[in-house]
C-alpha cells in the first residue's frame with residue numbers, strides 16, 4: 001500500500017454499499033432464495049428503491065420503456081455528453097446478492113459522494129440499472145442493455161417464458177409500452193464511455209491477493225434451446241430396445257457436451273443448466289425432454305466451431321435414438337474487448353489507490369457486451385470470496401467493496417475523454 005495515497009479511513013462508501021446490497025437482497029420472489037427475475041413484481045419494487053437512491057444522490061431519475069432504471073447527474077452545465085456507469089438489478093434463481101447490484105449501487109454511491117461535496121464535472125454522469133442481464137426469464141439476454149445500445153431485436157417480444165407469457169405481454173403488465181422500447185436507445189456521440197464495476201465471479205483476484213482488477217475482455221457466449229421428442233409409454237411394459245426415451249437421449253447429449261468441453265484445453269466451457277422432462281411421472285417413459293446449453297470460450301472462432309460440433313453430435317444422437325429434434329440458438333454474443341484507453345485509466349486509478357493494477361479476462365457475460373455497440377467499454381472487477389457466484393454463498397468483503405468504490409470514484413473524477421471524442 002502506498003503511504004502517500006489519500007485514503008478514506010472510515011470505509012464510508014463501503015458501509016453504505018453493503019447496507020444497500022442487503023436492503024436490495026431482501027426484495028425477492030422467494031424469501032428463502034434470492035430470485036428477482038425480469039418484469040416481476042419484485043423487479044418493480046427493486047426498481048423503485050433504486051430510483052429513490054438515485055434521486056437522493058442528486059440525479060434526475062426515471063424508468064425507461066424496457067424497465068431499466070436511469071439516473072443522470074448533470075455536469076458543470078446541463079446537457080453535456082455523459083460518462084455512463086451501470087450494472088444490472090435482475091438476478092438468477094437462488095442468486096448471490098452482489099452479482100449486478102454491486103456495480104449499480106457503487107455507481108450511485110459514487111455520484112452521491114460527488115453530490116455531497118457539491119462537485120460537478122466537465123461531463124454528465126449517467127447511471128443505469130439494467131433490467132435484464134441474466135436472461136433467465138426469456139431465453140434471450142442483455143435485453144436492457146441492448147435497448148440502450150439501440151440493438152434491441154423487436155422479434156424477441158414474441159418469445160414466451162416458461163409460463164407462456166410473451167415478453168410483449170410482460171412489458172405491458174409491468175406498465176410499460178413495448179412500442180416505445182426504441183426510445184431507450186442512446187447514440188454513440190452522446191456517451192463518452194461505459195464503465196462497469198462487477199464482482200469477478202472467479203478466484204483469480206483472490207489468488208493474486210488483490211481487491212480489484214482491470215478487465216481485458218468479456219468472453220463471448222452462445223445459448224441454445226434443444227427439444228427431443230420420443231414416445232411416452234408404460235415404464236413396466238415397453239422393452240428397453242423398443243423405447244424412444246427422450247430424457248435418456250438428453251442425458252447422452254449432456255454427457256457428450258461435458259466430454260467435449262473437458263477434452264478442450266483452450267478454456268471452452270459448456271453447461272446444461274435447465275432440463276424439463278414430460279410427462280414427468282415415475283412410471284412413464286419420458287416422451288419429451290427440453291434443455292438449454294450455454295457455451296463459452298475465450299476465442300469466438302473456437303466457440304463457434306465447438307457449437308457446430310456439439311449440434312452435429314446432438315443430431316447424431318437424436319437420429320440413432322429415433323428422436324425428433326428441434327435446436328435453436330437463443331442468444332449469441334461475440335467477445336467484447338475492453339477499450340485500451342479505458343483500461344489505462346482504470347489501471348491508473350487502481351495504482352493511485354495503492355494497489356497493483358492486474359489484468360484479467362471475464363468468463364462471465366456482462367452488459368458491456370451489448371453496450372460496446374454504442375460506447376467504448378471498461379470494467380473493474382472486485383474480488384469475491386472463493387470465486388463463488390450464481391450461488392447464495394457469493395460474498396464480498398466490506399474492505400473490498402470500499403476499495404472498488406474508491407477506484408471507481410477516482411476514475412470518474414480523473415476521467416479524460418478519449419482524444420478525438422467529444
Ligand code: GLV
Nearest residue numbers: 133134364365366
Ligand atoms: C451472466 O451472469 C452470465 O454470464 O451468464
Ligand code: MN
Nearest residue numbers: 088099100133
Ligand atoms: Mn452480472
Ligand code: MN
Nearest residue numbers: 092099134390
Ligand atoms: Mn450473473
